[in-house]
Amino acid sequence: xxxxxxxxxxxxxxxGKFTADKFEEEIQRKPSCVIGLATGSTPLPxxxxxxxxxxxxxxxxxxxxxxNLDEYKGLAPTHEQSYRKFMQDNLLxxxxxxxxxxxxxxxxxxxxxxxxKAYEEKxxxxxxxxxxxxxxxxxxxxxxxEPDDNFPTxxxxxxxxxxxxxxxxxxxxxxxxxxxxxxxxGIGTIMSAKKIVMMVTGADKKEIxxxxxxxxxxxxxxxxxxQFHPDVTLICDEDAYxx
Ligand code: GLP
Numbered sequence: 001x002x003x004x005x006x007x008x009x010x011x012x013x014x015x016g017k018f019t020a021d022k023f024e025e026e027i028q029r030k031p032s033c034v035i036g037l038a039t040g041s042t043p044l045p046x047x048x049x050x051x052x053x054x055x056x057x058x059x060x061x062x063x064x065x066x067x068n069l070d071e072y073k074g075l076a077p078t079h080e081q082s083y084r085k086f087m088q089d090n091l092l093x094x095x096x097x098x099x100x101x102x103x104x105x106x107x108x109x110x111x112x113x114x115x116x117k118a119y120e121e122k123x124x125x126x127x128x129x130x131x132x133x134x135x136x137x138x139x140x141x142x143x144x145x146e147p148d149d150n151f152p153t154x155x156x157x158x159x160x161x162x163x164x165x166x167x168x169x170x171x172x173x174x175x176x177x178x179x180x181x182x183x184x185x186g187i188g189t190i191m192s193a194k195k196i197v198m199m200v201t202g203a204d205k206k207e208i209x210x211x212x213x214x215x216x217x218x219x220x221x222x223x224x225x226x227q228f229h230p231d232v233t234l235i236c237d238e239d240a241y242x243x
Contacts, residue, residue, distance in 0.1 A: 004213055004226065005233045008241045012201040016045025018235050019133070022197050023050060024059050026131045032063040034123070036132030036190075037091070038143075039068070039083045042199045043135060047091040054095050061097040065126050067119075068104040069134075069143035070184035073157060075107040081171050082107055105155065105183035116155040116183065123189070132193035136200055139163050140208050140221035144184035147220045153188030157181055187225055196229055200236040209234075210242035 009015045023046075026033050037043075053059045068087060077084035084104040092102055103122055109115035123129060134142050139161060145152055146161050159181050160168075169175040190196070200209050212223040213234060219225075226232050 003230050003232060006213075006241075007233065007235045009235060009237050011237050012042070013045050015199050015201055015235050015237050016043075016047075016049045019043075019046045019197055019199050020049040020053060022131065022195075022233065022235075023133075024053060026195070027059050027061070027064060030130060031060065032065065033130040034065045034067060034126045034128065036129040036185075036193055037066050037068045037087060038133045038135050039070070039086050040135040042201055043133060044090060046133070046199065050091065051094045061095040063101075064097050065101040066092070066097060066103070067123050067126075067129060067185075068102075069190075070182055071105040071107045072179040073107055073181040073183060074179050077104070077107065079107070081177075105185075107179075107183070109183070112157050112183070116157070119155045119183075119185075120189065129193040130195065132190060132196045134190070134196060134198040134223070134226075136198065136205060136208060136212065136223050137164055138167060138204065138208055140212055140223045142187070142190060142198075142223045142226075144182040145187050145190075145222045147222060149219060151187040151219050151222065151225055154186040155183065155189055156186055158184055187222060191225065191229055193229075195231045195233075196226065197233045197235060198223075198226065200234065200240045202237070203239040205236075205240045206242050209236060209240055214242065 071083045075082040144158050165178045172178050211221050217224045
């Protein structure tokens, strides 16, 4: 562990509130900031809190831009299980952010290389991500960057591991319906963010959390690269904290 700040909260709701503080602070500092967003169950308390804070007049999303980490390959933006739909339902439809200021990789892209390149260029045109939110998979994946022999750099297509397909099948009717591939920001894209905040909750994440920040930096644990980022805040609950 090098630069990482660690905040241990009581429970997932409090993790959501502490993470919301980081977003509130960033948006106050720079109203047109670029935020990197994530899907999964872990960020839900954060998204509820952000919606409530805008309603209470504490945050204004009208100038904010957002870029999501990843999307399933082959799912339309309107598909019930697409990450675009998840973001609309759980955050974007309930805040004042402008639709044209939100991007998610396009699941139906025909020219994958061109879509991935355009995704990187858009983030660059916006001046880069100011604050990137991350969750973590049980195998240490961030976005959909799965354990590998090296750290993939830019937005690209990935084959999902069996562990990830099984972990995500709870959202689909059957395991066969879970897409086998996805598009994700690369480790390089994520590491280019100026600040990163990672949310981790639940005892089932304890082991991977320990490997990530208190083990060697290893592409077999993709999130371990975060030890080399100069501004990471880990916000976890007592159940996930390994000590
Ligand atoms: C998916 C997403 C990740 C997320 C992970 C963990 O695989 N691509 O970005 O971090 O799930 O999800 P959860 O928060 O539901 O455990």
